[in-house]
Amino acid sequence: MSKTVEMICISCPMGCKMAIETITNGVTRYKVSGNKCPRGEQYGVKEMTNPTRMVTSTVKMKNGHLNRLPVRTSDAIPKYKISECMAVLKAVEVEGPVKVGDVIINNLLGLEIDIIATRSM
């Protein structure tokens, strides 16, 4: 049994068109083709097993000179958690002053990743 997924590698500007074949023969393995360097293989397997993304957004700001405070995740989170993350951020309202790097939400969704401020206000 095997199935193939096509994707474009984003490790560098080359943008290799890759095919990732999933081989389920007792153990699940992935065969990456079309990549021109090892980073492509790494990226392809990661996308198949646990694709992650950094999330950048804003939260409500109470007493800043702007209405929104920009924030980001301290590290990439699993892709399927993005909408849950956005829902959490929607409910947050921050009171200043805030310094860049301040933790706004500790241990987001139990992922051991924080939401941090990306500017001082």
Add this chain to the structure above:
Amino acid sequence: MKSYEIVVIGGGPAGLAAAIEAKSNGAKDILVVERDRELGGILQQCIHNGFGLHVFKEELTGPEYAERFIEGLKQQGIEYKLDTMVLDITDHKQVSMINPEDGFLQVQAKAVVLAMGCRERTRGAINIPGSRASGIFTAGTAQRFVNMEGYMVGKDVVILGSGDIGLIMARRMTLEGAKVHAVVELLPFSGGLTRNIVQCLEDFNIPLLLSHTVTNIVGKDRVKEIQIAEVDENRRPIPGTERSFKCDTLLLSVGLIPENELSKSAGIRLDGITGGPVVNESMETSIEGIFACGNVVHVHDLVDWVTEESRRAGKNAARYVQNQLVQGVKTITTKPGQGVRYVVPHYIRPENIEDKLNLMMRVDNVYHGARLVIKEDDRVIKSIKKAHLAPGEMESIKLTKQELETIAGKEITIALEIEEAKE
């Protein structure tokens, strides 16, 4: 009249880097003039990550990148004025400005650094037919509303133009709960980075419609419907391919233009291709002592390159006020050849180069397996193999002082030599 050694016009990434570098190189009185209520320029609304990989070797968001330079400026004790609009610069470097505190103000500068950045092209610039309903924004304006002011600009969105700002806004609007129906691109390829196509469109199943354009905007008070059609190789809509989206918002990401009204009124010579000033190796314009850097010269795709270029401008402005820049010496013209749209800088005076010079350029199409070749007549000075070239990705080539000193004549050509067939 108050006088300064250097007046920097614009407090975005270009102006900040130029001012800090000028100060570090011995310039004393520096004034940065910014028209917005805070420093940082457009970076403050670019809340996504991907900035600083070259300058800081880490991935930052726009506001984080800006804050590092704002802190640097403050630590150096450099003077700046906010909410201040520069009205005019004379060729004698007299700068007129206006703000609510000082009213009308004129200062005399020994050197000026132009760092006004660029402006978005609007609906008027591309003549989209249809009604003048509300709900039509440039992508950058929408970005500022959503990310800084906290106003959502619409719920059902179509985006015209697949440059990076358009792609970033497709993701941003989706994350904030809007439905992005499609990103429509006139050209057969996207001008944005592949990384953004994957992470901003494919991640959210937003269709990218290449070789398509908006043919009509329908709606009396608010946008109700956007009509699109496929285009032929001459970019003309093909009859019979029309379709439409019911939506309330159209975002435009259709290019950026360097903002050079001040440069023009000062009489500075502009390049017809870049839309920015013609500059030499020191980032000095056609008027001695007036320098320029960042998106006012040519639109960059990475802020890291803006910083690199602006540091060069700031350093040379400092050298100029200390009489260390040599004027009226041998000058070499850099000429774009086949496949290359433009080269910055336009002129090189090798005597002013300390160790090396970075030539920046853009190609005119997507190429695979080509060489960027710098030649004087038939002699190859440098040849660099490039696996992948695209108009959306700025290229640069370093020339050392030794290489520059081998140039006997007055002109070098930078051209593309294709090894394999064009894709």
